[in-house]
Amino acid sequence: MKKAPQELTVRTEKMVYGGQALARADRFVVFVDDALPNETVRVRLYKKKKQFAFGRAIEILEPAPERIPSDCPWTGDCGGCTFRHCAYPAQLRFKKEVLVESLHGVAGAQELVRDVVPAEQTQDYRNKMVFSFGATMEGELRLGLHRRGSFMHILPADGCWLQSAGSREIVRRVLALAKQLNVPAFHEIKKTPGLRTLTIREARGTNQRMVELVATTAYPGLAEHLLAILEDLADVIYFSIDTNIYGSARPEQRSVLKGSGHIEETLNGLRFRIGPDTFFQSNTAQAEKLFARLRELATLPGRPGVALDLFAGTGPIALHLAAVADRVVAVESWEPSVLAARENLALNDVQNVDVLAADVNAALPEGLPDKIDLVVVDPPRPGLSPEAIAWIAAREPGAILYVSCNPATLARDLKLFLQAPYRIEAVEPFDLFPHTFHLETLVLLRRTS
Ligand SMILES: C[S@@+](CC[C@H](N)C(=O)[O-])C[C@H]1O[C@@H](n2cnc3c(N)ncnc32)[C@H](O)[C@@H]1O
Known part of the structure; x- marks a missing residue:
């Protein structure tokens, strides 16, 4: 039993x-x-x-x-939000407390932690959402977000507050269309064909919207109907085929049904070209604050000659630094982002940035300048490898700016930088993800000898 x-x-x-x-x-x-x-x-x-x-x-x-009472019926079940039952000022306080506690044992860090920079917009703030298709036990088609901890169960997202009203309407229309055409959801266990994901991206600076519907196979009339129902709501529409049924969706065939295939976003006046695969900070308004502050700290105590942007993605940090440094070298390992970063340099007519394709964590990338004044790192959740910390410290930059999305790996890496030796001068958290536990932290380190 x-x-x-x-x-x-x-x-x-x-x-x-x-x-x-x-x-x-x-x-x-x-x-x-x-x-x-x-x-x-x-x-x-x-x-x-x-x-x-x-x-x-x-x-x-x-x-x-x-x-507080939650404004979402799926609170507690949905894997999207963890804090919808908590007043926003308290969310910020709890996030700060978690950060302070994570920095225990990092000399000089805890007392420098500032209050979390709040988001003005705590609803509809995400510029990208990926919704999945699934079915209820009774076989009714669903389109939404995963139940917490489940890769099979999908909760409805036509009322999800993380993206805009337009996005919610797209979810409703696409679900209704799939039901009308009797197109099933791809079944993650049985591997039977069907619809997989609906991705909606919304550039907040230009109000352009991109929609991509991904299925394991084409269905008669689906692409034509998709175009017809989304014509008024999307600037770019893709219908894509993904036959990679044993992993996460990675379309290998894309048809552009409408538009150029790209949308354009802006950050602090800089322009960024976004395709269906492009990584981009998901909260535009808060990313602007984070990067504006990063640029300010980068010029303390004076203008850096040469700056490195490590884990550069599509180049937003390098582009911000370009305005305040003589030369910037951006390093990124994922080829599509390297290409996108170079395109973004051209789009902004920036001449003093080079983009290198290299693995920051493996060893010192080839082609770096000898003298480096400032290093910015923005690694994914696992943080930096000890090898990366060693080669960065060996170049003796006067200052290091660490952008972290994981307080635990931040604390671990800061301890190694302190031994290099650096001291911590600022710890400034930003809330890019209201109603979730996630937190971005900007740390300024200064070389002490
Ligand atoms: C948190 S994102 C930051 C991207 C960018 N700074 C931004 O704000 O959009 C981390 C980036 O590091 C890249 N990356 C991951 N591991 C890497 C490695 N070992 N070497 C170089 N880049 C890496 C990822 O492809 C991703 O673009």
Whole structure:
């Protein structure tokens, strides 16, 4: 007989990175989903280890003052948001506390942590959303976001507050079309053919919109109908085929049904060309604040001669630095982003930036200038390799700016930079992802000898 899930009542203490509240039951630690600090909650455990467990709050016995009614019916189930039941100022406070705690043991860091720079727009702020197709147990087609922790279950997203009203309308129309034409969802386990994803990208600086519908195969009339129903809502429309059924969607055949195939976004007056595969910061307004501040810190105490932009993506940081440094070298390992970065340089008529294709984490990339004044790093969640930290420190740049999306790997890497030796001069968090636990942090390090 299947064992009933264990339930217990706990008092929560604080938030941890990942969006759970930490509670203790004797000396046992429980990470509780959907709870806030200082709440008494009934928890149902879903994963148990020797000294800790993961559970979900199923009843809030004593709510925290920061708890508010959620404006989304899927709160707690959806993998998109973790904080919809928490007042926005408290979300920022909790994020700052998590960052401060993560920096424990990093000399001089905790006391420098500033308040999180808030987002003015906390709804409809994402410029890119990827929705997936699936079906209910009864076989009804769905288009939306994944249930938390599930790659099969899809929750409706026609009311999702992370993107715009226009985007929600596109979700409604595309779902209605698929139902009308009787086109099924691709089945992740049985691998039966069907629709996979709908990606909507919205350039906030130009109001241009790109839509891509991805299926494992073509269906008669689908592309024509797609164009007809989205004509008034999208500047660029793709219908794409992806037969790579054993991994995440990676279309190998794309048909442009409308437009040039690209949209253009702006950041602090700079222009960026965005294609269906282009990585781009997903919160335009907050990315503008982050990069404007980065550019300001880059000029302290004076204009840098040579600056490196490592993990450059499509070049937004290099383009911001181009205005304040004599020369910028951007380094990026993913070929499509390297090409996109070069296109963006041309689009902005910028002459003092070079883009190198190289793996920053492996070894010192070839072709770097001997004397480097400033290094900016913006790595993905795993952070920097010790090799990368070693070669950066060996070039002895006067300053390093670290843009981090993961406080844990940030703390680990800062400890190595401190030994190089650098000291920390600023720690400034930015909220690019309201209602989620994610946080971007900008750190300024200065060489001490
Ligand atoms: C967090 S994104 C930042 C991109 C860019 N700075 C921006 O703001 O749009 C990290 C980038 O690092 C690139 N990347 C990941 N690992 C890398 C490596 N080992 N060497 C060079 N680039 C890498 C990714 O392709 C991605 O473009």
